[in-house]
Amino acid sequence: MPSVMIRKETETGNLTLYIAKKDLEETVTSIEFDSEDRWGGQFDLADGSSYYIDPLDAPPKLPITLRAKRA
Amino acid sequence: MTIDKSATDALIEEVLDVYPAKAKKDRTKHLASNDTEATKSCVTSNRKSLPGVMTARGCAYAGSKGVVWGPIKDMIHVSHGPVGCGQYSRAGRRNYYTGTTGVNAFGTMNFTSDFQERDIVFGGDKKLASIVDEIETLFPLAQGISIQSECPVGLIGDDIEAVAKTKGKEIGKTIVPVRCEGFRGVSQSLGHHIANDTVRDYVLEGAADKEQKREVGPYDVAIIGDYNIGGDAWSSRILLEQIGLNVVSQWSGDGTLPELENTPSVKLNLIHCYRSMNYISRHMEEKYGIPWMEYNLFGPTKCEESLRKIAAFFDETIQAKAEEVIAEYKKQWEPIVEKYKPRLQGKKVMLYVGGLRPRHVIGAYEDLGMEIVGTGYEFAHNDDYVKTATEVKDATLIYDDVTGFELEKFAEVIKPDLIGAGVKEKYIFQKMGIPFRQMHSWDYSGPYHGFDGFAIFARDMDMTLNNPCWDKLTAPWKKTEDEALAETA
Ligand code: SF4
Numbered sequence: 001m002p003s004v005m006i007r008k009e010t011e012t013g014n015l016t017l018y019i020a021k022k023d024l025e026e027t028v029t030s031i032e033f034d035s036e037d038r039w040g041g042q043f044d045l046a047d048g049s050s051y052y053i054d055p056l057d058a059p060p061k062l063p064i065t066l067r068a069k070r071a
Numbered sequence: 072m073t074i075d076k077s078a079t080d081a082l083i084e085e086v087l088d089v090y091p092a093k094a095k096k097d098r099t100k101h102l103a104s105n106d107t108e109a110t111k112s113c114v115t116s117n118r119k120s121l122p123g124v125m126t127a128r129g130c131a132y133a134g135s136k137g138v139v140w141g142p143i144k145d146m147i148h149v150s151h152g153p154v155g156c157g158q159y160s161r162a163g164r165r166n167y168y169t170g171t172t173g174v175n176a177f178g179t180m181n182f183t184s185d186f187q188e189r190d191i192v193f194g195g196d197k198k199l200a201s202i203v204d205e206i207e208t209l210f211p212l213a214q215g216i217s218i219q220s221e222c223p224v225g226l227i228g229d230d231i232e233a234v235a236k237t238k239g240k241e242i243g244k245t246i247v248p249v250r251c252e253g254f255r256g257v258s259q260s261l262g263h264h265i266a267n268d269t270v271r272d273y274v275l276e277g278a279a280d281k282e283q284k285r286e287v288g289p290y291d292v293a294i295i296g297d298y299n300i301g302g303d304a305w306s307s308r309i310l311l312e313q314i315g316l317n318v319v320s321q322w323s324g325d326g327t328l329p330e331l332e333n334t335p336s337v338k339l340n341l342i343h344c345y346r347s348m349n350y351i352s353r354h355m356e357e358k359y360g361i362p363w364m365e366y367n368l369f370g371p372t373k374c375e376e377s378l379r380k381i382a383a384f385f386d387e388t389i390q391a392k393a394e395e396v397i398a399e400y401k402k403q404w405e406p407i408v409e410k411y412k413p414r415l416q417g418k419k420v421m422l423y424v425g426g427l428r429p430r431h432v433i434g435a436y437e438d439l440g441m442e443i444v445g446t447g448y449e450f451a452h453n454d455d456y457v458k459t460a461t462e463v464k465d466a467t468l469i470y471d472d473v474t475g476f477e478l479e480k481f482a483e484v485i486k487p488d489l490i491g492a493g494v495k496e497k498y499i500f501q502k503m504g505i506p507f508r509q510m511h512s513w514d515y516s517g518p519y520h521g522f523d524g525f526a527i528f529a530r531d532m533d534m535t536l537n538n539p540c541w542d543k544l545t546a547p548w549k550k551t552e553d554e555a556l557a558e559t560a
Contacts, residue, residue, distance in 0.1 A: 005353060005357065023260070023264060023453065027111075027457075047387065063353065063357045065274055
């Protein structure tokens with residue numbers, strides 16, 4: 001379960017996912033739940049990999065560090 | 072010469088052909104022709120170098136001691152382990168600073184625990200403790216100490232954290248144990264990361280208990296990831312101050328420990344070298360809510376762009392001042408472009424450097440009418456290549472952790488008018504008769520940042536490229552017997 005940081009890029013507005021352990025930063029291409037009452041689930045990345053983050057009850061304030069599983 | 076994708080791909084194929092199949096397969100992933108439309112990195116990066124090839128990379132210790140920690144001038148950075156790692160890299164990066172060396176600043180000095188056989192056998196912790204005492208006696212004005220582990224320290228399992236803790240309490244100063252042994256990771260990049268993490272854990276955390284003495288203003292910013300090479304941070308800082316910002320700290324060129332401690336109260340972190348200091352900026356954003364912004368002060372186009380971008384973050388007074396500053400400097404740089412552009416127009420440049428320069432300096436060359444025909448990083452990650460894709464033309468050759476052989480071959484075919492890389496490449500290309508600038512520490516020149524730096528940059532490129540010496544050179548191994556004889560006669 002690596003820690004990942006989700007961030008909204010100031011310039012592009014894209015979400016990025018950063019895996020500290022692998023020192024890898026990738027653009028998020030899709031996120032499973034992205035609504036007012038549910039946020040998280042599967043994150044698909046530009047390099048083709050995806051991660052799973054237990055959904056939260058509301059969109060968090062970004063950036064935020066969370067636990068993720070490889071999906 | 073216009074570059075097209077098939078030619079670039081053919082070149083890569085041709086150069087890699089001499090490798091054994093497995094090595095070829097591995098190296099293919101690190102070389103590509105640029106695609107400006109790509110959303111993901113066009114090459115594989117941040118992987119272990121291939122055994123047997125010549126790489127220009129450094130180690131984690133180099134990333135921590137040499138890059139991130141080393142320039143903090145009021146601390147003593149002990150290269151913990153055998154003497155060589157520190158001695159052979161001493162003062163090589165030319166991180167300028169003010170202060171009296173040996174009294175209140177220590178940048179160019181080399182401190183080492185000079186491990187001997189007995190330290191390896193019995194452990195070096197006692198020695199480390201006595202070194203701290205010695206430092207306290209000899210250099211009482213040092214504000215803190217960092218312990219930069221070299222390979223053996225990790226191998227013998229010394230507990231430098233414990234020593235740092237007890238001795239730190241004893242002398243009442245910050246002592247930072249850094250686990251940056253050279254064998255960690257694939258390049259100096261992990262050293263940057265480790266160093267950032269120790270700044271977070273030992274400096275920022277520690278400072279949280281200290282009383283905040285600084286008066287906080289609305290225009291406080293920090294310069295992050297500028298190592299003041301040849302005075303770079305100074306020629307950047309001056310611009311930021313002229314547009315009305317208050318530079319609270321410089322990370323880490325000409326920086327001090329109190330400056331680092333003050334950073335969590337700034338309004339904006341300005342990042343020059345993203346690769347080596349994004350970690351701490353991310354941390355400060357998450358923990359203290361400080362936004363950060365990348366900027367680029369190479370060449371007037373990028374300077375103007377960056378100053379406007381930075382000013383846009385603040386109010387109208389700053390924005391108005393930024394315009395004034397930009398207009399004022401225009402008078403300074405236009406004659407420079409006028410003078411040098413005709414001499415440099417259309418010249419082709421190949422780059423191979425570290426953290427940010429393979430993409431950041433492109434603007435400065437383009438301002439002089441020059442063209443980048445190949446670029447690559449020693450230790451970049453995928454995001455660096457994504458950012459590079461939009462800076463260079465389609466089908467430009469991109470190389471990651473390029474080997475000595477590949478770079479030479481590429482240069483032979485591409486025939487650049489100028490190569491900008493490190494000292495390990497310098498003499499080879501010079502002997503080949505190709506104009507060369509050492510772009511890590513500006514070949515004993517600089518600063519290159521800001522409008523002031525651009526004047527020096529332009530002069531240096533002209534001086535190197537249009538030097539009459541190049542066509543008088545024949546590489547020693549290409550000399551005919553007669554020439555060699557004539558020389559000795
Ligand atoms: S790899 Fe190890 S021994 Fe070599 S310079 Fe780095 S720390 Fe020193």
